[in-house]
Amino acid sequence: MRPPQLVRRPLALLLSLALATLVVPAGAAWAATPTGAATPTSTADGLVHYTGGELVAPGVTYLSFELDTPRGPAVGHVVTADLRQRKVVLDLLHPDAVAQRQVISTMTDEQGAVAGVNGDFFNISETHEGVEPTGSAVGPEIAGGEDLKAAVPNAQRFGPGLPAGTSTRDVFGVGINGSARVTSLTLRGEVRSRSGAVIPLRGLNQYALPVDGVGLFDSDWGSASRIRATCGSDTSRNDPCTDHTYEVTVHDGVVTSISRTPGSGAIPADTVVLVGREGGADQLDDLLPGDRVNVRRQALVTDDKPALTFAVGGFPILRSGQPLAGLDNSVAAVRTAAGTSADGRTVYLVALDGRSSVSTGLTVSELATLLRSFGADAAVNLDGGGSSTLAARHPGATTATVRNSPSGGVERAVANGIGVFIGRD
Known part of the structure; x- marks a missing residue:
């Protein structure tokens, strides 16, 4: 199955364009003009449609998109956070306890984030008689520099099969230097x-x-x-x-x-x-x-430096700008992902709409290609399906609105998420 045709330019450039609906020839090269218009300088078959661009807060933008795939359109949403701006920070969205769940919009508002997406896979069901699912996440969690939990054994995880060379210890996080990266915690x-x-x-x-x-x-x-x-x-x-x-x-x-x-x-x-x-x-x-x-x-110790102030579990799908070898390219599903630019200063948070007659899912391989097209150098796959949720404030609003259409029409309570904060100490 061929990957989708994608615009291979940093999304940050596209986010500077006009808020009006854009119908963008895939593979086009872009140049922003003083008026904010978008002018394609080349074309290719296949289309990516960008709609509804908004400035959520200084350094934080939201954009929805529609991606043509061999199975039909995949509708998605992306929040981009510019960590070069001192007041823009990422941290873990989480309930009051590790073994607890909550919906993303509530965690986003209660913790004061301007945007958020769902995070790691979690203990959602049980086959052991008399044992209740805990609702706790698969991988490590660090919130505000505090170690909350470590990773379960690989065979005990929930979610798609792990790509070769990855484990439940892999995380998407931000270091004490303020830069995002994909690393591992032991x-x-x-x-x-x-x-x-x-x-x-x-x-x-x-x-x-x-x-x-x-x-x-x-x-x-x-x-x-x-x-x-x-x-x-x-x-x-x-x-x-x-x-x-x-x-x-x-x-x-x-x-x-x-x-x-x-x-x-x-x-x-x-x-x-x-x-x-x-x-x-x-x-x-x-x-x-x-x-x-x-x-x-x-x-929780990283395999590299510096130490992390925030971390959420997720399995790597993109390293050094290249999709990992052997990523699944046959099963399309609703997905959530997080990626970062090579310098760790631009973060992309992506969630797809629930599957319906107007939106299909993406394979893990297609998801990696999508993140790369936005400008990500490294990325992880997060929990998907009914968990996929992206919430962001509208300009001037004090509470977040769910921007994607979750599967089943309602938010699922999840173990954790990634929050984008402004001016958080």
């Missing part, structure tokens, strides 16, 4: 007992732990049951839950309670809960109430 942390035993942490507020692992849950997790963390395996999300488990509650560095079964309920700010499965359960079994332990500060 959890570092350990528990030391008074006897000198060292137990590595292999989980942080995540709905699935690796076999033989120990995970830490704190107040960011919320009140959801922690038993899901001991279900599935490193090879299959649907493998049975293990009954070889152990849970230890630590308050101010002292073990206060133990249990053979993971529990539920809110965790106080001065308390952490350690959950172990298989070999990890055996390690925790040596701890008893009254024992002093040192839970060394867990941290």
